[in-house]
Amino acid sequence: xxxxxxxxxxxxxxxxxxxxxxxxxxxxxxxxxxxxxxxxxxxxxxxxxxxxxxxxxxxxxxxxxxxxxxxxxxx
Numbered sequence: 001x002x003x004x005x006x007x008x009x010x011x012x013x014x015x016x017x018x019x020x021x022x023x024x025x026x027x028x029x030x031x032x033x034x035x036x037x038x039x040x041x042x043x044x045x046x047x048x049x050x051x052x053x054x055x056x057x058x059x060x061x062x063x064x065x066x067x068x069x070x071x072x073x074x075x
Contacts, residue, residue, distance in 0.1 A: 003048055003049050004049055004050050004051075005046070005047070005048050005049070005050065006046070006047060006050035006053060007036060007044055007045065007046045008044070008045055008047065008050060008052075008053050008055070008058045009042045009043065009044050009045075009055055009058070010042070010043050010045055010055065010058045010059040010062050010063045011041055011042055011043075011055060011056075011059050011063075012041055012042075012043060012059075012063060012067060013041075013067065013071065014067065014070055014071065014074055014075070015074075015075060016074035016075055018074055019070045019071075019073065019074030019075065020038055020043075021038075022070055022074070023043065023063065023066055023067060023070055024038050024043055026066045026070075027043065027045055027062060027063070027066070030062075032047055032048040032049060033045055033046070033047045033048075033062060034046045034047075043063070045058070045062055047062070
């Protein structure tokens, strides 16, 4: 299989701890990704088929879809 596993960091704008927790859990529930660690505004994510290791690109690809909804609830 043409896989490209990697652990990359993504950045979040969420400041509330519950919002960050829900973001990490949402990422883990997505097939092929696993949240490894949350440290300040960075989440470390293992993904099976990494398309980029750039923090901005990875953030857009992994986090942006979830973050826009969680930002409304938790800021």
